[in-house]
Amino acid sequence: MKKFFKVLGTALGIVVLAVVGFVVWVQARGIPSYEKPPTPTMAVAATPERLEMGRSLVLASCTDCHLNKQTNRLSGQQMLDVPQEFGKLYSANITQDKDHGIGNWTDGEVITLLRTGIGRDGRYRIIMPHFVHMSDEDVNSIVAFLRSDHSWVKADPAPTHAQEPSLLVKALANTVMKPTPMPTQPVVAPVATDQLAYGRYLIVGRYQCYDCHSKDFKTNNALEPEKSEGYLGGGNHFLDANGKDIVSRNLTGDPETGIGHWNAGDFSKAVKFGMSPNGPLRAPMPKYSTMSDEDAAAIFAYLQTIPKIKNATPEDQGTVAVK
Ligand code: HEC
Ligand code: HEC
Incomplete structure (x- = not known):
């Protein structure tokens, strides 16, 4: 019996140490950074079709998180629909401001982020969805729109609020929430008749x-x-x-x-x-x-x-x- 408790005690000790070790490791790492994936170098051409599609896609898939109702620009805001267990998270300023928006990002860097979740500085962006299976044409339309003269994307000098992720988010970002790879083949949408x-x-x-x-x-x-x-x-x-x-x-x-x-x-x-x-x-x-x-x-x-x-x-x- 005594031996049993000794073994049990040792086992529990190991588990506690492992948990403490994991927490310390996660806190120290925070939100991880990665090597920058291969980034397309071509600039996206803005055609009228792309600008129209881009507006529709940004309205459907970006404004809910990025459009600041006070400024009516994509200058970012606190993500109030994120459950509290994730901490306090803020969407980024993605207007054309060169210091606080994405005015200095190349088209390729924006595409890389949309595909992989990795920013131009290598830091993994949390909560931001990865558009893994979106067609190249749709992705290009979004980028063309972000570069357009639409009022949503006009340079806004408001800095993005620093993220305040919970331990859970840090743990997830170091375990299950991972960057996705850049597509190695062209991504083409099926025709609408199929x-x-x-x-x-x-x-x-x-x-x-x-x-x-x-x-x-x-x-x-x-x-x-x-x-x-x-x-x-x-x-x-x-x-x-x-x-x-x-x-x-x-x-x-x-x-x-x-x-x-x-x-x-x-x-x-x-x-x-x-x-x-x-x-x-x-x-x-x-x-x-x-x-x-x-x-x-x-x-x-x-x-x-x-x-x-x-x-x-x-x-x-x-x-x-x-x-
Ligand atoms: C950001 C998360 C989110 C995305 C993206 C999203 N939905 Fe929803 N959807 C919800 C939530 C949450 C509800 C429940 C709303 C409520 O309870 O009032 C809902 C409700 C619905 C309903 C109502 C179902 C019912 O039984 O009443 C339909 C239909 C629907 N969504 C279809 C879609 C389709 C199609 C898409 C993609 C084109 C989509 N949703 C994208 C979160 C989402
Ligand atoms: C569910 C909410 C959500 C949606 C939807 C969303 N984003 Fe984001 N986005 C975020 C958050 C939150 C960040 C900041 C994450 C961080 O700093 O870790 C971010 C960061 C970014 C960044 C990086 C900016 C920087 O300076 O770091 C770009 C670019 C971006 N988003 C573009 C888009 C585009 C384009 C769309 C639509 C196709 C989109 N996002 C949809 C939440 C969202």
Whole structure:
């Protein structure tokens, strides 16, 4: 018996030491830096098509985090919908200011960040999504827009607030949240007439709906999105405007807890205008107001083909007001 306790004591001691060691290591490392990945050297040409597409993509995928409502510029703000366990995080100033925005970044450096999560100084950017499967054309459109004379991107001298990540975020940034590699091949979107492939592209490439709509950011698989736990079955947690928990919803075809009983019109209204058959949708669900009905229909068609998941989220349990 005595020997048993001795062994147990030693084992516990080792575990405690390992945990303390890990915490010290994570605190010391903070948010890690990486060697700068191979960075494209070509400047992006601004065509009218790219500027229009770029505005639509930035509206859909960047403004919710980067647009400062006071200045109406992409000058950054505190991320209030990030759960407290992550600490206090701030989106960056991505206006054209040379000192505090990205006016001094090359187009290639912006592309590298969007693809990998690694900034021009090598530091890993936290919370900022990685656009791994977005087509080169869409990425170029975003860059062209960031360089345009639109009022959102006009130089704003406000410095980006320093990040105040929690120990959890530091631990995640040193373990599961990793940079993603630069694509080694051109990334080309499927043609819109190939409806299912195109719908999948919109979900995993252009808009990354799967990132919010799968079970948890921590178990999402950026390289192979379909391998994310609970792929598109909802359940990921955010905070709403009042700091209350808000849960992403099940987009699979399960008739009870998913959207199996919806039609393409219901879906389009929910995605474009935030009007779901379950009532008005709240942030952080973006309003994809510039999405075409054809694109919404392609996403809807693709969603019918993925494995159904039974996962009830609050609106299924009657805990969200249904109008
Ligand atoms: C979920 C919120 C979120 C979304 C969506 C988002 N970003 Fe960010 N972004 C951040 C945060 C937070 C940072 C700062 C991270 C850090 O410093 O570690 C950041 C940093 C950046 C930076 C680096 C700037 C610098 O000086 O370090 C660029 C460039 C950028 N974002 C561009 C974009 C673009 C373009 C889009 C849309 C395609 C976008 N972001 C979408 C949250 C977001
Ligand atoms: C930043 C995270 C985020 C992104 C990105 C996102 N969603 Fe959502 N979505 C949510 C949240 C959170 C809700 C729940 C809102 C609520 O409870 O009011 C939601 C709700 C919905 C609903 C309503 C479902 C129902 O049962 O009422 C649909 C449909 C939907 N999202 C589709 C999409 C599609 C399609 C995309 C990509 C084009 C997308 N979402 C991208 C977070 C997100």
